[in-house]
Amino acid sequence: MPFMLKSPLPGDGARQNNAQVSDRVAGIIADIRANGDGAVRKWSQELDSWSPASFLLPPERVEEIVAGVPSQVIDDIRFVQDQVRTFAQHQRDSLHDIEVETLPGVRLGQRHIPIDRVGAYVPGGRYPLTASAHMTIVTAKVAGVRSVAACTPPIRGEVPAATIAAMHLAGADEIYLLGGVQAIAALALGTESIARVDLLAGPGNAYVAEAKKQLFGEVGIDLFAGPTEILVIADEQADPFVTAVDLLSQAEHGPDSPAVLITTSRDLGTQVLAHIDRLLPGMPTRDFAEPAWRDHGEILVVDSLEEAYQLADSYASEHVEVLTAEPRAALEHMRNYGGLFLGEGTCVSYGDKVIGTNHVLPTRGAARYTGGLWVGKYLKTVTYSEVLDPTSSAKLGEICGRASRVELFEGHARSGDVRAAKYAGAELSWDHR
Structure with missing residues (x-):
């Protein structure tokens, strides 16, 4: 069971605000x-x-x-x-x-x-x-x-x-x-x-x-987009200052942007919290970052990295940054994320601005069922079929007739029947010509 070193505040009327926006x-x-x-x-x-x-x-x-x-x-x-x-x-x-x-x-x-x-x-x-x-x-x-x-x-x-x-x-x-x-x-x-x-x-x-x-x-x-999200997985070797800076880098997007730290080290979590308290007052974007951290920021302490990966998957966050001794292990252990950022040399801001992966990513748990924007989103994957062999068409026609009648689709069945008749000499019991 994770220990909550910092918890978010309860919701306050978001549903009503959403209704007003919708109208x-x-x-x-x-x-x-x-x-x-x-x-x-x-x-x-x-x-x-x-x-x-x-x-x-x-x-x-x-x-x-x-x-x-x-x-x-x-x-x-x-x-x-x-x-x-x-x-x-x-x-x-x-x-x-x-x-x-x-x-x-x-x-x-x-x-x-x-x-x-x-x-x-x-x-x-x-x-x-x-x-x-x-x-x-x-x-x-x-x-x-x-x-x-x-x-x-x-x-x-x-x-x-x-x-x-x-x-x-x-x-x-x-x-x-x-x-x-x-x-x-x-x-x-x-x-x-x-x-x-x-x-x-x-x-x-x-x-x-x-x-x-x-x-x-x-x-x-x-995508259906919501507020920007960041989730950082860190072990005891992570730099608490870098971790704090990276959490706030995404909190500045807006006052409703969640920033979550899951760590195996309570000491690291405490240091990160102290750094954020020192950094926030001087941030030019404090008016967004401060309420985002106050209302939606979380620090959770877990017993192992395996537990950290499982917990992170339950969030299905837009951005997951991995600051651990072996960050590539997350590729094997995690399934639900919009974008994964591995190691201290990488950061979510690189993905947002410069590195080349797409920054239009799923939020609000949508990473459970979709990835982000990519070249394939602009493509329609379509299929076609062609039957050139009469024997094959006759065989498909016979099976189509039987399968369609199981579903009570007589018209579909007859489309198969006529090909079985034309190409293999099958009798049409319904032919009224």
Whole structure:
């Protein structure tokens, strides 16, 4: 039984807040569904004080914006996008179309076909997540997506130049300076000026996440996203200062971001707690990190690493960082995580910003049944079949007839019957020609 060195506070009305978000989002979507561009403009003006002549940035304006971004920023964007592109290309190369012969003359095949048009949402607001452009757009282009429409909000009425540069360099075909629910709904539903997409990808705040949830089915989505999460597994050899810094690195995402430490060393847990208490007052992002740690932070002490792995799997955290003497052991012991970060030389922030794996990952326990965004999410895996041998078709027809009648599907049975009759001379008892 784990010892709780620091426990989270009880919940306080999240369900009511979620209901309020849901109602608000539903109203905006309904308005845009009915009124198209006019509603998009109304909500953009109301929520972002933003109503330009066109939300679409023309190519010459994009080039002008990119030209004004410092060269070091451009170089760094190119470096990170190269990392993302390289890993995504290896993922794509691992997916092969196949065709096999299962019976004489019976060919079954599988193809990976890119989705035609994708909407990529790149958050802005307090945190302009430039890296989300790499994760959503670069990966889509490696998959072979024909058209990517990318949206990002203005920031206090200004153009987020670095984000626009990242979207452009990633390969976005259209860039819209538009954010929030109005951007998600416009992409999903289509308006007079924005063509609808087939799949939406990218993180966002609670309103963006709720909009994706409500529109799922009319459009595909990458993931149902919640607050960012970090879980650190540490033994007695871990550096308590590094551990504390890494926990707070994710707590700064928002006041509802869980940060959890599971350790085999009570002494380490105590030191981490003391470091966090010293670090928090000086953090520029204290207004988010402090309530996140206070309300959602946990430190649990367990008897063994085996128990730590089992407990971590029960959390199914978005990010799991392993600071132990043998971090790669987690690959054999763990099953439920969005991304695994092994050893002190690695950190979750690398995954968020620079290393090349995708940072759009499952939250709120979804890692029990799904992984994160990857090149395969932008592909439709489809199958085909072809029967060239008459004898095989007759055999399949006979079995199809019997199997279908067990299920009382007479029409299905007759499709098999006619082939058994045509290719093997079987009698049709129901033929009334």
